[in-house]
Amino acid sequence: MSLNTQGRPTRPEVSADPGAYADTFSGSRGLDQAEPLIFERASFGNTGVDLPEPKGAKTRLGGLERENALGLPGLTEPEAMRHYVRLSRKNYAIDLGLYPLGSCTMKHNPRLNEKIARLPGFAELHPLQPDSTTQGALELIDRLAHWLRTLTNMPAVAMSPGAGAHGELCGLMAIRAALEARGDARKRVLVPESAHGTNPATAAMCGYGVDSIPANAEGRVDLAALKAKLGPDVAALMLTNPNTCGLFERDIIEVAQAVHAAGAFFYCDGANFNAIVGRVRPGDLGIDAMHINLHKTFSTPHGGGGPGSGPVVFSAALAPFVPLPYVVHEADGYRLVEQAEGAARPFGRLKGFHGQMGMFIRALAYMMSHGADGLRQVAEDAVLNANYILASLKDVLSPAFAGPCMHEALFDDRFLKDTGVTTLDFAKAMIDEGYHPMTMYFPLVVHGALLIEPTETESKDALDEFIGTLRHLAERAKAGDRERFLAAPSLAPRRRLDETAAARKPVLRWRPAPPASAAAE
Amino acid sequence: MRYLPLTPDDRAAMLAAIGVRSIDDLFEDVPAAARLKDTVDLPDHMTELEVERALSKLAGKNVPAGSVPFFVGAGAYRHHIPSTVDHLIQRSEFLTAYTPYQPEISQGTLQTLFEFQTQVAMLTGMGVANASMYDGSTACAEAVLMAARVTRRKKAVLAGSLHPHYAAVARTTAKYQDIEFAASKPDLDGLSGLKELIDGETACVVVQTPDVFGRLHDLGEIAAAAHEKGALLIAVFTEPVAFGLVKNPGEMGADIAVGEGQSIGVGLNFGGPYVGLFACKDDRAFIRNMPGRLAGETVDADGRRGYVLTLSTREQHIRREKATSNICTNSGLCALAFTIHMTLLGEAGLTRLARLNHEAACALQDRLAGVPGVKPATGAFFNEFTLRLPKPAAGVVDALAARGVLGGVPASRLYPGAGLDDLLIVAATETNTEADMAAFETALREVLR
Numbered sequence: 001m002s003l004n005t006q007g008r009p010t011r012p013e014v015s016a017d018p019g020a021y022a023d024t025f026s027g028s029r030g031l032d033q034a035e036p037l038i039f040e041r042a043s044f045g046n047t048g049v050d051l052p053e054p055k056g057a058k059t060r061l062g063g064l065e066r067e068n069a070l071g072l073p074g075l076t077e078p079e080a081m082r083h084y085v086r087l088s089r090k091n092y093a094i095d096l097g098l099y100p101l102g103s104c105t106m107k108h109n110p111r112l113n114e115k116i117a118r119l120p121g122f123a124e125l126h127p128l129q130p131d132s133t134t135q136g137a138l139e140l141i142d143r144l145a146h147w148l149r150t151l152t153n154m155p156a157v158a159m160s161p162g163a164g165a166h167g168e169l170c171g172l173m174a175i176r177a178a179l180e181a182r183g184d185a186r187k188r189v190l191v192p193e194s195a196h197g198t199n200p201a202t203a204a205m206c207g208y209g210v211d212s213i214p215a216n217a218e219g220r221v222d223l224a225a226l227k228a229k230l231g232p233d234v235a236a237l238m239l240t241n242p243n244t245c246g247l248f249e250r251d252i253i254e255v256a257q258a259v260h261a262a263g264a265f266f267y268c269d270g271a272n273f274n275a276i277v278g279r280v281r282p283g284d285l286g287i288d289a290m291h292i293n294l295h296k297t298f299s300t301p302h303g304g305g306g307p308g309s310g311p312v313v314f315s316a317a318l319a320p321f322v323p324l325p326y327v328v329h330e331a332d333g334y335r336l337v338e339q340a341e342g343a344a345r346p347f348g349r350l351k352g353f354h355g356q357m358g359m360f361i362r363a364l365a366y367m368m369s370h371g372a373d374g375l376r377q378v379a380e381d382a383v384l385n386a387n388y389i390l391a392s393l394k395d396v397l398s399p400a401f402a403g404p405c406m407h408e409a410l411f412d413d414r415f416l417k418d419t420g421v422t423t424l425d426f427a428k429a430m431i432d433e434g435y436h437p438m439t440m441y442f443p444l445v446v447h448g449a450l451l452i453e454p455t456e457t458e459s460k461d462a463l464d465e466f467i468g469t470l471r472h473l474a475e476r477a478k479a480g481d482r483e484r485f486l487a488a489p490s491l492a493p494r495r496r497l498d499e500t501a502a503a504r505k506p507v508l509r510w511r512p513a514p515p516a517s518a519a520a521e
Numbered sequence: 522m523r524y525l526p527l528t529p530d531d532r533a534a535m536l537a538a539i540g541v542r543s544i545d546d547l548f549e550d551v552p553a554a555a556r557l558k559d560t561v562d563l564p565d566h567m568t569e570l571e572v573e574r575a576l577s578k579l580a581g582k583n584v585p586a587g588s589v590p591f592f593v594g595a596g597a598y599r600h601h602i603p604s605t606v607d608h609l610i611q612r613s614e615f616l617t618a619y620t621p622y623q624p625e626i627s628q629g630t631l632q633t634l635f636e637f638q639t640q641v642a643m644l645t646g647m648g649v650a651n652a653s654m655y656d657g658s659t660a661c662a663e664a665v666l667m668a669a670r671v672t673r674r675k676k677a678v679l680a681g682s683l684h685p686h687y688a689a690v691a692r693t694t695a696k697y698q699d700i701e702f703a704a705s706k707p708d709l710d711g712l713s714g715l716k717e718l719i720d721g722e723t724a725c726v727v728v729q730t731p732d733v734f735g736r737l738h739d740l741g742e743i744a745a746a747a748h749e750k751g752a753l754l755i756a757v758f759t760e761p762v763a764f765g766l767v768k769n770p771g772e773m774g775a776d777i778a779v780g781e782g783q784s785i786g787v788g789l790n791f792g793g794p795y796v797g798l799f800a801c802k803d804d805r806a807f808i809r810n811m812p813g814r815l816a817g818e819t820v821d822a823d824g825r826r827g828y829v830l831t832l833s834t835r836e837q838h839i840r841r842e843k844a845t846s847n848i849c850t851n852s853g854l855c856a857l858a859f860t861i862h863m864t865l866l867g868e869a870g871l872t873r874l875a876r877l878n879h880e881a882a883c884a885l886q887d888r889l890a891g892v893p894g895v896k897p898a899t900g901a902f903f904n905e906f907t908l909r910l911p912k913p914a915a916g917v918v919d920a921l922a923a924r925g926v927l928g929g930v931p932a933s934r935l936y937p938g939a940g941l942d943d944l945l946i947v948a949a950t951e952t953n954t955e956a957d958m959a960a961f962e963t964a965l966r967e968v969l970r
Contacts, residue, residue, distance in 0.1 A: 049870040051873045064767045069868065074865065087628070091614040092618060095613035116577070122790070123789065130919055136579040139579055165848055200841040309794075353597070369572050371566030373560050384544060460526075507818040
């Protein structure tokens with residue numbers, strides 16, 4: 001997450017001189033190979049899949065046979081392989097280097113987890129098979145639920161949400177259901193200014209107005225301001241902890257007490273759970289609901305944008321409202337509950353079938369690999385690595401707040417003052433040095449923010465190289481090497497892209513060129 | 522611990538560099554009452570071999586689709602996936618990349634998303650498509666919310682044969698948006714009485730084809746009825762392979778087309794992760810109201826073509842409470858699997874695959890219709906159909922499973938208490954052999970005897 005209202009879109013000058021890329025006939029540059037769109041290859045009618053000849057039997061389609069061609073191109077297997085491998089090489093990846101995106105927890109993705117998720121006993125299960133044929137899968141969901149409840153000391157968990165934002169929706173819907181169940185209509189949700197954009201967006205989807213809570217000078221929730229905003233129309237507080245400044249909310253227990261005293265619920269955005277897993281249990285802090293991004297803390301691969309998985313743990317007060325479906329363990333085995341029964345008052349259903357099973361498998365394999373001892377070490381090493389970066393850069397960059405951080409180190413852009421180099425320019429120069437930039441311009445409460453989350457899976461050597469690179473760049477910026485920053489990146493598969501043009505005249509798909517004679521549509 | 526590179530010496534050196542005595546000093550902001558002194562009550566770490574052994578044991582307690590004659594559908598379908606797909610999506614550069622927010626070093630993901638969007642638009646016959654949603658059900662819910670924004674109306678009309686999970690997810694997601702829902706009867710037709718529900722307040726009519734019973738619908742008439750009242754037609758699908766053979770939503774007048782992409786490239790995975798497909802008309806007002814990410818084409822500073830995430834002023838990280846949706850993480854890697862499989866198929870392969878599916882379903886229906894007491898209950902269908910049985914289908918499915926046949930989904934599981942207990946929903950695909958079908962027929966004869 002690196003764009004926001006402060007992040008200016010880039011509108012680079014298009015150079016009249018086509019530059020170094022014109023030097024080759026092919027458009028490729030060594031191993032950086034040019035690759036056209038599949039639609040631009042003469043591949044219509046081709047296929048990379050051998051299928052038997054259909055028998056040509058009479059159809060029973062009720063006269064609904066398709067009449068027009070779809071226009072989908074096909075590639076044979078070797079062509080397809082080359083197309084996607086070439087494209088893959090234009091991506092940065094955690095397997096290639098440190099990926100310091102704050103708030104995103106880009107850690108190593110163990111391949112054992114991939115292997116287990118692909119066992120036919122998991123991968124080839126249909127969600128609507130009889131329970132008697134999926135006992136191992138239901139047991140796995142139940143076991144993962146147990147780990148999540150134990151790690152958080154919360155009595156209930158909803159497993160079905162598809163990702164973090166979906167988990168937020170699940171949490172707030174349960175809160176609204178609980179409030180309505182006691183006949184208590186409330187109108188507002190309090191969200192700190194530093195929150196992820198998903199928090200206010202989720203509150204709005206639940207029909208709540210959003211009220212901002214300012215941060216204090218120490219980057220934490222201003223307790224007095226919070227108390228002043230609490231009242232009988234406040235449904236919930238949504239707070240990230242550790243917060244998006246990478247700081248633990250010291251007053252969190254008092255915050256919880258104040259929220260509860262006002263009759264509201266305390267929702268915690270668990271995006272930063274990696275900092276405290278195994279060392280602090282959210283249930284001990286007075287939290288009523290918290291989503292857990294399995295694709296962050298528990299290392300299911302981010303896959304270029306997803307899939308994720310966002311189970312939500314709940315306090316006893318919210319437990320009856322957990323959505324359908326869920327798994328129960330009974331004398332004769334595990335059973336999937338798909339309709340409301342007993343005292344449960346599920347607020348509804350958030351997703352088809354039962355949740356992101358493939359992610360559950362990977363997350364449980366990851367948890368079992370670490371165990372209770374290893375997960376505690378995860379949090380400690382994640383915090384240690386971030387503090388090492390903070391301590392090693394504090395003399396050349398400008399830390400946003402004093403004191404130690406949790407799992408991510410936050411800097412502002414004061415160190416770039418009068419250099420003519422912006423946070424964005426600085427980040428783009430990191431690309432030429434072989435690094436993915438950190439999260440930029442987020443959180444919004446810090447000017448020109450640079451948020452660095454190394455995670456626990458970086459070695460000290462890797463951190464030292466990264467620190468050395470950032471020190472060098474900071475020194476170059478201060479030394480007046482502005483041009484280099486403005487031109488960056490110049491060594492990546494592309495230079496800065498014109499996002500303004502992309503948004504002004506959106507081209508969202510390829511279209512065939514109209515025949516020369518045809519009139520425009 | 523094999524995933525943690527720091528050595529005890531490293532930790533000591535780093536603590537010294539930071540200027541603290543122990544790791545506990547870095548957790549000093551945690552209230553004392555909440556600091557765990559010891560590890561939580563869970564097992565300690567395990568070796569790779571131990572984890573593999575323990576979880577393989579769990580996998581072994583399940584009956585996977587490939588091990589038995591298998592005919593389960595109703596929203597997720599078993600198809601053969603070329604091995605190239607799984608190899609490519611495990612390339613480190615795809616698997617372990619983040620959302621492509623830094624386009625200069627994410628062109629691989631961005632170009633594949635642009636190709637994915639184009640393929641989804643072509644397949645559904647729509648103008649544009651987004652970069653994916655969590656699954657078909659959430660795509661459907663988002664489509665209802667989008668229709669309400671576009672039309673500034675607050676009523677959604679659902680066909681009774683819309684997958685009940687989709688209907689439930691739409692109702693839940695829209696619960697606090699003041700949207701009123703009306704639905705036609707959940708029967709085998711699902712459309713009777715639907716048109717009568719459309720009025721001047723209606724934002725959208727949501728119809729699935731092939732529907733949850735496998736039945737194909739011509740949406741032309743319902744599209745006209747919706748448009749006449751100023752409402753949008755949302756066409757839903759759970760089996761995209763169908764569009765290799767039958768008319769797609771665009772051809773039948775849909776304004777928004779949403780559905781499940783799992784059939785192409787993704788696999789069953791016990792229900793997730795899947796990939797929600799979301800397409801709509803190429804209309805400015807529609808596009809500005811779309812949920813989710815969009816990849817778009819542009820140029821870089823050297824004038825070279827490249828791709829970026831665009832129109833993000835719709836999204837939560839910019840617009841916060843005014844965003845079109847709260848979605849952030851989507852289903853990127855499943856979208857990649859979909860687009861690779863679709864590229865391998867091409868139109869020629871997709872058309873043939875669709876025909877093989879349809880022929881398998883026709884052959885299976887003919888076989889099963891010969892079992893005493895069994896009556897086909899779906900008219901036009903693609904690769905899935907519904908049978909009326911002489912006794913409750915739930916018990917029949919369990920008895921079939923006991924005989925080693927996974928013989929479909931009882932309608933009562935999806936529509937409990939709706940009086941559909943004797944209906945069995947059966948799917949056939951290119952993966953079913955003659956022997957599978959014969960085994961199903963034999964087992965069904967035994968169970969119904």
